[in-house]
Amino acid sequence: MPKPAADEVLIAVAAAGINRPDVLQRQGLYPAPKGASELLGLEVSGPVVAIGENVTRFKPGDFVCALVNGGGYAEYAVAPEATTLPAPHGLSTVETAALPETIFTVWHNVFERGCLKEGDWLLVHGGASGIGTTAIQLATAFGARIVTVGDDAKAKACEDLGAVRAINYRKENFVDVVKEVTNKHGADVILDMVGGDYVEKNIYAAALEGHIVQIAFLKGSKVEVDLMRLMMRRLTLTGSTLRAQSDAAKAKMAQVIEEKIWPLIAAGKYKPVIDTVFHLSEAVGAHKRIDDPSHVGKIVMITA
Known part of the structure; x- marks a missing residue:
């Protein structure tokens, strides 16, 4: 079980998005940053279950989505508070997991x-x-x-x-x-x-x-x-690459994204396109699907 650092939240992962960088990491071409989980997975959705001592915005029970530096393909993942966002109204758990990295x-x-x-x-x-x-x-x-x-x-x-x-x-x-x-x-x-x-x-x-x-x-x-x-x-x-950027840089992006894009989601002007949903135990199949050029939209894994 990962433990949140002072500025992190611990999320019980309900769903995790699949992204091209995951494929590169699987192939040994995109190593995790120093200190990050070696597990694949850069975006998740689910409820907060624990918070670090410096976290002020979120509390256990809040449903969120988060950009993580790794560790998303799991039942629990830690995420910086600064790159964690409240789940937008009107989207499913799967759709919410498809938001952050993309x-x-x-x-x-x-x-x-x-x-x-x-x-x-x-x-x-x-x-x-x-x-x-x-x-x-x-x-x-x-x-x-x-x-x-x-x-x-x-x-x-x-x-x-x-x-x-x-x-x-x-x-x-x-x-x-x-x-x-x-x-x-x-x-x-x-x-x-x-x-x-x-x-x-x-x-x-x-x-x-x-x-x-x-x-x-x-x-x-x-x-x-x-x-x-x-x-x-x-x-x-x-x-650019996203993963290598500093937490401060990604925090600035998160603020603008919540201000500019969350209202578009609420207004029905943007909704993630979901291609396929797999269970976490079917990660191999999920990666085969993203490698298949016929897929349209996002591929997501669920934990339950």
């Missing part, structure tokens, strides 16, 4: 690093993923216009969530379609989890002074980039 990632990369604003064009690669379905909904809620990339089977799901156009990357050149849909303007913000040859293509798809934000590299992290094109278009090529 929303923190999207908010930080699309809105903070990408500087997305009302009226902008957002290009999302992997629009049917947990990250993608969240980015589409949140960008739509804040008045942006979305183009996304996937395949025909997922196109309708993305467009139903608010995407203006879903591009089948197997049949179409996404650079050409983005230019056509945006009337040659290009994408103001590009959220990319593919990497590889997409990096160079993103530079051609981006609008003048656009932001390209890298959050993963399924096709490889080592690429060749035309710096002249980058300079002439005055582009910003950036990226």
Whole structure:
């Protein structure tokens, strides 16, 4: 049984979200930060059962969701009070568990690093993923216009969530379609989890002074980039990982997320898309599902 430190809460995990970093950690490519649990799992929901001596916001019995540095695939997990949020009204336990890692990632990369604003064009690669379905909904809620990339089977799901156009990357050149849909303007913000040859293509798809934000590299992290094109278009090529950031940085994100996004959830403007639910004992199956490119939305495990 983990014990909460002075600034932590202990949560009886009712559900835990599955994320791509979990897969990387399973493969030995994404080690847990020093002092964090070696168990997988970066987001949970459930009731608080104990609190550290410095915790003031939450008490035992409060139902919460939390961003954790590890240990989510368990019956109990500790979480910093600063990255623990009250469960939003109107969502199930499973839906609540699908929020923290995904929303923190999207908010930080699309809105903070990408500087997305009302009226902008957002290009999302992997629009049917947990990250993608969240980015589409949140960008739509804040008045942006979305183009996304996937395949025909997922196109309708993305467009139903608010995407203006879903591009089948197997049949179409996404650079050409983005230019056509945006009337040659290009994408103001590009959220990319593919990497590889997409990096160079993103530079051609981006609008003048656009932001390209890298959050993963399924096709490889080592690429060749035309710096002249980058300079002439005055582009910003950036990226981040969430887990390695300080508790203070994530605490600031949590405050803004609760202020900006929790009201959208209450108003029915954002709801996590759930693909599949597994039991904790079926973690192998859950990871096989996230590795299956046909999944749409989040995969979640429950403990009961």
